[in-house]
Structure formats: C-alpha cells, structure tokens
Amino acid sequence: MTIDMNEKKLREDMCEIARMMYVKGLICGPAGNISARLEKGLFLLTPSIFFKQRLKPDQLIIVDDKGNKVGPQTHANRDLMPTSETSMHLQTYQNRPDVGAIVHAHPSFCVALSVAGKKIRPQVLTEAMLFLGAIAEAEYQTPTSDELGAEVGRLMLNHDCVLLPYHGVTVAGKDMWEACAKLEVLEQTAQICTLVEQLGGEKPLAQAHVKDMLKLRQNWGLAKPSDSDLLHQ
Ligand SMILES: [Zn+2]
Numbered sequence: 288m289t290i291d292m293n294e295k296k297l298r299e300d301m302c303e304i305a306r307m308m309y310v311k312g313l314i315c316g317p318a319g320n321i322s323a324r325l326e327k328g329l330f331l332l333t334p335s336i337f338f339k340q341r342l343k344p345d346q347l348i349i350v351d352d353k354g355n356k357v358g359p360q361t362h363a364n365r366d367l368m369p370t371s372e373t374s375m376h377l378q379t380y381q382n383r384p385d386v387g388a389i390v391h392a393h394p395s396f397c398v399a400l401s402v403a404g405k406k407i408r409p410q411v412l413t414e415a416m417l418f419l420g421a422i423a424e425a426e427y428q429t430p431t432s433d434e435l436g437a438e439v440g441r442l443m444l445n446h447d448c449v450l451l452p453y454h455g456v457t458v459a460g461k462d463m464w465e466a467c468a469k470l471e472v473l474e475q476t477a478q479i480c481t482l483v484e485q486l487g488g489e490k491p492l493a494q495a496h497v498k499d500m501l502k503l504r505q506n507w508g509l510a511k512p513s514d515s516d517l518l519h520q
Contacts, residue, residue, distance in 0.1 A: 294325060294331070295344070297323050297325070297331055297463070298331065298344035298345070298347050299344055300323075300463050300464070301321050301323060301331065301333065301342070301344075301347060301463060302342045302343060302344055302347075304321060304390070304463055304464070304467050305319070305321060305333065305339035305340060305342045306339075306340050306342075307467065308321075308339065308390070308392055308467070308470070309339060309340035310340070311471065311474075312394070312395065313392040313393070313394045313470060313471070313474060314339060314392045314393055315393070316338065317336045317337055317338055317339070318339075318392070318393045318455075319333075319339055319390070319391055319392045319393060319455075320332065320333045320335075320339075320370035320372050320376070320390075320391045321333050321339075321388070321389070321390050321391070321463065322370075322376040322380075322388065322389050323387060323388045323462075323463055324380055324386070324387050324388065325349065328351060328352045329349050329350070329351060329352075329357065330349065330350050330351075330352075330376065330377065330380065331347055331348070331349055332347065332348050332349075332350055332369040332370050332373060332376065333347060333348075333369075333370050334346055334347070334348055334364065334367035334368060334369065334370065335367070335368045335369060335370050335371045336371070337367065343363060345361040345362075345363040345364060346361075346363045346364050346367060347364065348364055348367060348368070348369045350369050350373060350377075352377060352380075352381070353377075354369065354373045354374065354377055356368070356369060370391075371430075371431040372391055372430070372431055372435075372436075373436075374431075374432075374433050374435070374436025374437075375389075375391065375435060375436045375439045375440070375457060376389050376391075377436070378436045378437055378439065378440025378443075379439060379440050379443040379457070379459055381440065382440050382441070382443055382444050383443055383444070383459060385461065386443070386459040386460070386461070387460065387461045387462045387463075388459070388460050388461075388462050388463040388465070388466045389457060389458065389459050389460075389466060390457070390458050390460075390463070390466045390467055390470050391455060391456070391457045391458075392455055392456060392458075392470055393454065393455035393456075394455065394456060394470070394473070394474035394477065395474075396474055396477035396478040396480075396481055397450060397455065397456050397473060397474055397477040398453065398454065398455060399477075399481065400450075400477050400480060400481065401424070401450055401451075401452040401453060401454075402452070402453055405480065405484065406422075406424070406480075407422050407450060407473070407476055407477045407480055408476070408480055408489070409421070409422060409476055409517060410491065410492055410497055410517060411476060411479050411480055411483060411489065411492075412472075412475070412476050412479055413500060414472055415472055415473070415475075415476040416497065416500040416501070416504065416517060417500055417503060417504050417507070417509070418468070418469055418472055418509070419447065419448050419469055419472060419473060419476070420446065420447065420448075420504065420509065420510075420511050420513060420514050420517070421445075421446060421511070421513040421514060421516035421517055422446065422448045422449075422450055422473070423442035423443075423445070423446040423448065423449045423450065423513070424449075424450045424452065425438045425439060425442060425449055425450065425451050425452065426438055427451075427452050427453060427454075428451075430451075430454055435451070439451070439457050443457075443459055445511055445512050445513040446511065446513055447459045447460065447469060447511075448469060448473050456470065456473060456474075458470045458473060494518060497517055497518060498518065501514050501515075501517065501518075
C-alpha cells in the first residue's frame with residue numbers, strides 16, 4: 288500500500304493537531320485520540336497509549352471498518368496498536384457518512400462540569416450556538432468499551448459534540464481542522480459556564496435571540512434536529 292498525497296497531508300495535519308491539543312491543555316500525557324476517514328472504508332488513527340505531542344506521521348495507523356490494522360506497516364508503527372477508543376470512532380463514522388474526522392480529548396472544564404453534574408450550555412456564547420448546536424451527554428460507560436462506542440455512535444446521529452462524564456469529550460467534524468475548532472469552542476464554552484456559576488449564575492439570553500442564532504445556523508447549513516434542545520434547556 289503506497290501513501291498518496293492526500294494521506295500524506297492528513298498524517299501531517301493529524302500530528303500538528305495532536306501537538307496543538309497538547310499545548311492548549313486539551314489532552315495531557317498519553318490521553319486523547321484523533322481519526323480521519325480515508326477512501327475505501329479505511330480510517331487513519333492515532334496509536335494507543337502514546338504521547339500524542341511527539342507523534343510522527345509514519346506512526347499513525349490505518350484500520351478497516353472492523354478496527355483491524357491494515358497497514359502500511361512502517362518501521363515506526365510496527366509495534367503500535369490503534370487507539371483503544373477505536374470503537375467510538377468507527378461507530379460514529381458508521382452512523383454519520385458526513386463526518387470526515389473525530390477528535391477525543393479530556394478538557395478540564397468540560398470534565399469538571401460533568402463531575403459537578405452541571406450542563407455545558409452553548410446558550411452562553413453565540414459562537415457555540417452557531418458552530419456546536421446542542422451538546423449530548425452520554426451515560427457513563429467504561430473507557431475503551433464497546434458500550435461507550437455504541438453510546439457515542441448513537442448520540443452522534445443528532446449531535447457533533449458528546450460529553451463523556453468523568454472522562455472527556457468526543458467531537459466530529461467534516462475534517463480534522465473543523466473538529467479541532469469545535470473542540471476548542473466547546474472547552475471555552477465550558478470555561479465560561481464555570482465562570483458564570485462563580486459570578487452568581489446565568490442571566491439567560493432571551494429565547495428570541497437563541498431562535499435567531501438557530502436560524503443563522505440553519506442558513507449556514509449547520510442545523511440538526513437536536514437544535515431545538517437549546518430552546519428547552
Ligand atoms: Zn479518553
């Protein structure tokens with residue numbers, strides 16, 4: 288199997304995004320993983336238990352839709368396995384043909400809110416309403432389990448961002464850069480929610496303004512059936 292130019296670029300971008308996620312504190316140590324859809328039912332994934340900030344393009348791993356490592360075998364990835372959260376990625380791709388990339392991270396403010404039993408409310412930030420829409424909250428499942436994969440895959444049918452309580456977040460995008468941008472907005476939204484709580488609580492934005500943002504989201508082709516959740520939370 289040869290590496291074409293598109294795949295070469297995806298490999299370089301994935302390493303750049305992994306470093307960026309680390310520098311911004313969205314992952315630490317060996318945590319987090321990234322994937323991208325290739326052609327012919329194949330997927331490019333980060334390796335399991337690996338310091339992502341030091342990733343090199345030839346250490347990334349290609350799997351088929353069952354999660355089997357299919358190559359190319361390089362000297363650098365020969366002894367590496369695909370991310371232990373492969374199931375979460377594959378079940379999302381299966382349910383969302385429009386998704387081209389997925390990032391999974393452990394951002395502190397998102398996790399802290401989930402542990403405190405608080406919601407991440409996109410209504411606190413116009414950009415979050417526009418680009419993220421409603422944020423799904425998964426039932427707690429053991430990390431790396433097929434049950435977690437199934438739960439994330441199910442919620443991704445109607446969302447791009449899924450909060451995994453006591454664990455992290457998984458974000459889907461049409462490409463890696465879009466997924467990463469949403470991840471950053473999501474963590475900023477969680478940070479704002481935390482600050483608002485410390486400042487005495489939210490003065491909610493009028494429903495009419497929320498509706499206007501959802502209309503804008505629709506005009507930009509970003510609408511999802513779950514958008515209406517923002518009007519009822
Ligand atoms: Zn994780």
